[in-house]
Amino acid sequence: MSGGEQKPERYYVGVDVGTGSVRAALVDQSGVLLAFADQPIKKWEPQFNHHEQSSEDIWAACCVVTKKVVQGIDLNQIRGLGFDATCSLVVLDKQFRPLPVNHEEDSHRNVIMWLDHRAVSQVNRINETKHSVLQYVGGVMSVEMQAPKLLWLKENLRETCWDKAGHFFDLPDFLSWKATGVTARSLCSLVCKWTYSAERGWDDSFWKMIGLEDFVADNYSKIGNQVLPPGASLGNGLTPEAARDLGLLPGIAVAASLIDAHAGGLGVIGADVKGHGLVCEGQPVTSRLAVICGTSSCHMGISKDPIFVPGVWGPYFSAMVPGFWLNEGGQSVTGKLIDHMVEGHAAFPELQVKATARCQSVYAYLNSHLDLIKKAQPVGFLTVDLHVWPDFHGNRSPLADLTLKGMVTGLKLSQDLDDLAILYLATVQAIALGTRFIIEAMEAAGHSISTLFLCGGLSKNPLFVQMHADITGMPVVLSQEVESVLVGAAILGACASGDFASVQVQREFHSVIAIFRKQWQK
Ligand SMILES: Nc1ncnc2c1ncn2[C@@H]1O[C@H](COP(=O)(O)OP(=O)(O)O)[C@@H](O)[C@H]1O
Numbered sequence: 001m002s003g004g005e006q007k008p009e010r011y012y013v014g015v016d017v018g019t020g021s022v023r024a025a026l027v028d029q030s031g032v033l034l035a036f037a038d039q040p041i042k043k044w045e046p047q048f049n050h051h052e053q054s055s056e057d058i059w060a061a062c063c064v065v066t067k068k069v070v071q072g073i074d075l076n077q078i079r080g081l082g083f084d085a086t087c088s089l090v091v092l093d094k095q096f097r098p099l100p101v102n103h104e105e106d107s108h109r110n111v112i113m114w115l116d117h118r119a120v121s122q123v124n125r126i127n128e129t130k131h132s133v134l135q136y137v138g139g140v141m142s143v144e145m146q147a148p149k150l151l152w153l154k155e156n157l158r159e160t161c162w163d164k165a166g167h168f169f170d171l172p173d174f175l176s177w178k179a180t181g182v183t184a185r186s187l188c189s190l191v192c193k194w195t196y197s198a199e200r201g202w203d204d205s206f207w208k209m210i211g212l213e214d215f216v217a218d219n220y221s222k223i224g225n226q227v228l229p230p231g232a233s234l235g236n237g238l239t240p241e242a243a244r245d246l247g248l249l250p251g252i253a254v255a256a257s258l259i260d261a262h263a264g265g266l267g268v269i270g271a272d273v274k275g276h277g278l279v280c281e282g283q284p285v286t287s288r289l290a291v292i293c294g295t296s297s298c299h300m301g302i303s304k305d306p307i308f309v310p311g312v313w314g315p316y317f318s319a320m321v322p323g324f325w326l327n328e329g330g331q332s333v334t335g336k337l338i339d340h341m342v343e344g345h346a347a348f349p350e351l352q353v354k355a356t357a358r359c360q361s362v363y364a365y366l367n368s369h370l371d372l373i374k375k376a377q378p379v380g381f382l383t384v385d386l387h388v389w390p391d392f393h394g395n396r397s398p399l400a401d402l403t404l405k406g407m408v409t410g411l412k413l414s415q416d417l418d419d420l421a422i423l424y425l426a427t428v429q430a431i432a433l434g435t436r437f438i439i440e441a442m443e444a445a446g447h448s449i450s451t452l453f454l455c456g457g458l459s460k461n462p463l464f465v466q467m468h469a470d471i472t473g474m475p476v477v478l479s480q481e482v483e484s485v486l487v488g489a490a491i492l493g494a495c496a497s498g499d500f501a502s503v504q505v506q507r508e509f510h511s512v513i514a515i516f517r518k519q520w521q522k
């Protein structure tokens, strides 16, 4: 700027709580990520299909990573803070203390994780009601949503948990409460996981029909009766106590949160694609599908009018992009499945030794190993005799059948590194075929999708991205900013501060770094 004072830079902090770790980023006004930190979080699996976490452990990790990313920055320049998180269920008593969600009465473990499948009997009974709210979750409620888990707590932990409970939070809303003391819930969590309607609010008849009339009787105070759009500013901002914990100044704006997949969707779906020759250039944003690939994969497609896709969650109004309906397809375990297949193979110790010797991750090593053994054929052809059915944790979309199991066909007696590499490739291909299956269901119902926008941990794996391009036949776009989920969280903070008028930021905020196109024809 000539002749005048340079305006001080404005910064935003985004905090992303994934399944395995918490990440934070310091982001500037143009969406550039200036600092990044991550920290693992604890998980417990006390019995098969029971997955638990600790809200105190998660908050402590949020504090560690936030302090790290703001080191050396003038705290007065930090204008806003946004959180996103997995859609896990946090249980607190009337004084906001953690309550146990387990038979062992370990109150440290007060979070039922999103992938927990303990409430099978409860979700089956909920689905048998055929209540009209089910139309808005793809026709069938998933065991991973909150209503069946709440019913499980009432039926199984009546005295130790249910009767003492004062607050049930989706994890993203727990974090914004912890930062501000405001118990308002985000429209995103309530619409996507709790059957709330942006247009009609709670449906009393649903909760009465499934045996959770308690919530109606107390006017939904335990699950949320104040609902705000993602990015809305909460109360008076950061409380002095939370500011001390996080290493920030009290009073900075804190936003109503988003679920992690939705923050990723927001972080990539508006990318500026000008000049890349992509078919979606100049087309409505509804021709784009954001795919957020971490422990799970989530397929976020938006539309101007509601589209009912059997087996695909939604349509949800304004749950990700304001004014648009959202359909959310999903595969419950994708990153977790790849890790499971690779780490469980007899040749894994050998792989670890070889990858370490080359200072590579096991996945970078496997990708180069596949390149070596493919000879003249495209790498995808290495699996003509080996196939994986990827529903090791049930099928979220589009079959919506949690009883499905995984399958591998074409196994041989040998268990060397070549076999491991090919099994890994077949798993990645199975996941990409699952994405194609979801896209086909969405298109059959009325979506018209031409381009995929990927983010999340698996988007750092070029083989995973290429297989999505080969198998769907669509170009796959990666954003300049690899940590796009964190960009989504930071956008929330910018919106809460008033610096951005809406979470729908200008396209220039996120630019494209790489495009993967289909490499071979059948
Ligand atoms: N550089 C990488 N190459 C290959 N896979 C990766 C890479 N980084 C992360 N992943 C995979 O991504 C998954 C985790 O993604 P992430 O987005 O961190 O998950 P979450 O948000 O669920 O915690 C894991 O399965 C991990 O193996």
Ligand SMILES: O=C(CO)[C@H](O)[C@H](O)COP(=O)(O)O
Pocket (backbone or CB within 6 Å): 018, 019, 020, 085, 086, 087, 088, 114, 192, 259, 260, 261, 262, 293, 294, 295, 296, 297, 298, 328, 330, 332
């Ligand atoms: O249900 C979801 C989003 O609606 C996600 O699967 C869940 O939040 C877990 O996310 P991640 O795989 O990033 O840990």
